[in-house]
Amino acid sequence: MAGSALLAGLGSFLKPLVAFAERNSSAFSAETEAEAIAKFFPDQNITPSDAIAISVHDLVENGAIVPVEINTSLPETSSITILVEKNPNPLIANFDLSPECSGFIATRIKMAKPSDIVAVVRSQGKLFSARKFVEVIEGGCG
Amino acid sequence: MASSIKIRTSIKDGLTTVRSIIRHPMDSGYIKNPETGDTIPAHYIEKVTVHHGDKLVLQCDWGRAVSANPFLSFIFSGAKTGDTLRISWADNKGESDSIEAVIQ
Numbered sequence: 001m002a003g004s005a006l007l008a009g010l011g012s013f014l015k016p017l018v019a020f021a022e023r024n025s026s027a028f029s030a031e032t033e034a035e036a037i038a039k040f041f042p043d044q045n046i047t048p049s050d051a052i053a054i055s056v057h058d059l060v061e062n063g064a065i066v067p068v069e070i071n072t073s074l075p076e077t078s079s080i081t082i083l084v085e086k087n088p089n090p091l092i093a094n095f096d097l098s099p100e101c102s103g104f105i106a107t108r109i110k111m112a113k114p115s116d117i118v119a120v121v122r123s124q125g126k127l128f129s130a131r132k133f134v135e136v137i138e139g140g141c142g
Numbered sequence: 143m144a145s146s147i148k149i150r151t152s153i154k155d156g157l158t159t160v161r162s163i164i165r166h167p168m169d170s171g172y173i174k175n176p177e178t179g180d181t182i183p184a185h186y187i188e189k190v191t192v193h194h195g196d197k198l199v200l201q202c203d204w205g206r207a208v209s210a211n212p213f214l215s216f217i218f219s220g221a222k223t224g225d226t227l228r229i230s231w232a233d234n235k236g237e238s239d240s241i242e243a244v245i246q
Contacts, residue, residue, distance in 0.1 A: 023188055028205045065209045087207050088172060096201040098218070100194070102157065106215035110170065110207040140209075 028091050033083055033118065036091040040081065041127060046120060049074065049128035054119050056134055063111040063140030072103035074123035080105045085131075086115035110140035147229050149243040151221075158221040158245060160192065162214050162229055170206035185235055187212060193228040194221050221245050 027039035037046070055069035070080050076099070082092045087110070095105050103121065111117075116131045146165040151158055164187065171184025190202035190212075199218050221227070223245060230240035 023203055028203070067213075069215075084207065088170075089205055089207065092205050092207045094203040095216070096203075097216075098197070098199045100197075100199055100218040100220045102217040102219075104215075104217050106161075106213070108209040108213045110209055112207075140207075 029089060030091060031088065033085045033090040036083060036089070037120070040091060040094070041120070044127055046127040046129045049121070049130060052119050052121050052128060052130035054117055054130055054132040056117060056132060058133075059135040059137070060111070061137045063113070063136040063138055065108050065140070066111050066134065066136075067106070067108050068117060069106040070104065070119045070121075072119075072121045072123070072128075074103060074121055074128060076124045077101070077103035077121055078125075079120075079122040081120040082107070082109065083118040083120070084109065084111055084115050085118060087112050090118075111136045112139045145241045146239045147231070147241040149227060149229060149241065151227060151243065151245045153221065153223060153245065157217050157219055159217050160215060160227065164190075164212050164214070164229075164231055164239075166210070166212060166231070166233065168206070168208055168210040168212060172206070185233060187231045187233045190214065190229065190231045192216075193230075194218065195226060 027036050030036035030039050051073045053071040060066050077097055079096050081094045083090045084092055092109050114136045116133050118131045120129045148163045150161045166187055167185055169182045169185040173182050175182055186206050187204050192200040200216055225245045226242050227245055228242045232238040
């Protein structure tokens, strides 16, 4: 782990044009939703909210390409995080939003099997979440 | 060589909608090559940043399960036609790319 972190550090040092913040690798390699959330949001409460909308088809044929949109009306949204409960690594993506950004992200994700999609939104420093079950016919080996 | 990144922008009522696609295999490391039976090594984008001029507007951390040829769309305020938008990515193999587009 230390070696790969060192290499990653050297890589970013050699490419000063692309400066990236440090990555929470242990959260991305977590194998359960609870572990991923505990590592990505340590010691933080997450409150269910109906002000977060997960737009995704209820049933998808191909788990390799699942279009997902997260929309929230929560104020001062500073991050949107997407997890898939039943994927081998449930943490899919995190988006850090500047104050100029609307509470909206659209992307496409892989789902290994039928599962809840979970969206976690940070608003005014507090965490809120919503979840939605998606039926997957052919898994996309998350 | 053509850039791996395509960007489309549109401004309406002071809000800029960005839609982009990055050409990248996003191999999760969990899939076997059906012909050889060998596992295809993990090769996926870990970081994406979007700058409006010099200002960081969006930073993404991605795992293995963002789909191949990732699609990213978001909305932000404060841009006008002619401003520059720069999208950069870096993957787990140390590869990276960056492109600047003019906001339309």
